[in-house]
Amino acid sequence: GAVVSQHPSWVICKSGTSVKIECRSLDFQATTMFWYRQFPKQSLMLMATSNEGSKATYEQGVEKDKFLINHASLTLSTLTVTSAHPEDSSFYICSALTGPSSYNSPLHFGNGTRLTVT
Amino acid sequence: GENVEQHPSTLSVQEGDSAVIKCTYSDSASNYFPWYKQELGKGPQLIIDIRSNVGEKKDQRIAVTLNKTAKHFSLHITETQPEDSAVYFCAASMGSARQLTFGSGTQLTVLP
Numbered sequence: 001g002a003v004v005s006q007h008p009s010w011v012i013c014k015s016g017t018s019v020k021i022e023c024r025s026l027d028f029q030a031t032t033m034f035w036y037r038q039f040p041k042q043s044l045m046l047m048a049t050s051n052e053g054s055k056a057t058y059e060q061g062v063e064k065d066k067f068l069i070n071h072a073s074l075t076l077s078t079l080t081v082t083s084a085h086p087e088d089s090s091f092y093i094c095s096a097l098t099g100p101s102s103y104n105s106p107l108h109f110g111n112g113t114r115l116t117v118t
Numbered sequence: 119g120e121n122v123e124q125h126p127s128t129l130s131v132q133e134g135d136s137a138v139i140k141c142t143y144s145d146s147a148s149n150y151f152p153w154y155k156q157e158l159g160k161g162p163q164l165i166i167d168i169r170s171n172v173g174e175k176k177d178q179r180i181a182v183t184l185n186k187t188a189k190h191f192s193l194h195i196t197e198t199q200p201e202d203s204a205v206y207f208c209a210a211s212m213g214s215a216r217q218l219t220f221g222s223g224t225q226l227t228v229l230p
Contacts, residue, residue, distance in 0.1 A: 006161070043207060043220045044162070093161045107152070107218065109161035 003027055004096050006110030013084055013117055021079045021113045023094030029074035030096035034107070035067070038091040050077040084117040091115075120145045122210050124221030132229050137198050139224045141208035142190040148210040151184060151191045156205045156223075165206075166193070198228045 003026040013019050023033055031052045036044040048069050049057040056069035066088075068080040077096075081088055093112040097105045121144040131137045143151075149170035154162035168175045168182045168191065175182050179198075184191040191210075195202055208221040 004161075041223075043222050046218075095161075106164055106167065108164060109154075112159070112161045114159070 002098050002106070002108045004094065004108050004110040006094050006113055008113060009111060010114040011116070013115070015085055015117055016083055018080055018082045019084055019115060021081075021092055021094070021115075023077045023079070023096070023110050025075045025096045028096075028098055030077075030098070031074060033071060033077040033094055033096045035069060035077075035079050036093045036095065038093060038112070040091075044093065047079075081115065084115070086117045089115055089117045120148060120210055120212065120217070120219040122208060122219045122221045124208050124224060126224060127222065128225045128227070130227045130229060131198050133198060133200060135198055137195045137202070137226055137228075139193045139206055139208070139226070140190060141192070141210075141221050142188075143210040143219075144189070145210075145212060146186075146189060147212045149213065150211040151182070152209050152211075152218075153180075153182060153193050154207045154209065154220075156207065158204075162207060195226075198226075200228050200230050202226060203228045 005024045005026050007022045033050040035047045037047050038044050046059050047062045050069045050071040052071045052074050058064050071077040091112050095107045095109040124141045152167035153165050155165045156162040166177050166180050166182050168184050179196045181194040205223045205225050207223050209218050211218045
């Protein structure tokens with residue numbers, strides 16, 4: 001149980017274009033999902049918290065207009081990287097809570113999306 | 119905010135030996151400590167977690183210990199196998215997943 005599916009697993013796009021990444025909870029409903037960014041050989045950096053039916057909460061330093069997050073249903077959150085530039089190239093990972101966010105519920109991760117902007 | 123330090127950054131062991139990864143945290147209010155295994159090109163996978171009301175937890179070859187007084191917790195893997203090779207992350211949280219702070223990761227290599 002608790003499977004989180006992320007799509008695509010990798011994507012190459014040209015500078016200036018936008019890319020959408022999907023994160024789905026397959027066998028549970030997730031009112032809260034999280035988006036992380038990971039640079040090579042580094043730890044995970046939380047970008048934003050995605051809440052179903054409301055606006056996402058962004059971490060300090062993360063551009064809201066560049067990283068658009070939509071959580072329109074209990075099983076799907078999307079991250080759109082707008083007007084992508086080479087410095088946006090990274091490994092993006094989503095995760096979903098299997099229980100209430102206020103009580104340290106286990107966090108399950110998708111398999112990540114490798115974004116390369118040329 | 120919370121600060122989690124993880125050591126060592128790399129660890130090589132012979133197949134069958136044990137591996138130990140240690141983490142320290144700064145905020146005594148942290149009460150949840152998960153460990154994640156990340157294989158190359160994949161997302162982290164939760165392998166074991168422990169809450170502050172427990173000192174030790176074991177799941178087959180994997181165990182985690184927690185010392186609240188010293189504010190450190192450790193991952194122990196016994197009888198290591200080549201498929202245990204991966205990056206392992208510890209994390210600490212004070213009450214919600216948003217507050218989850220990750221360690222810097224340990225690259226474990228199990229030599230056949």
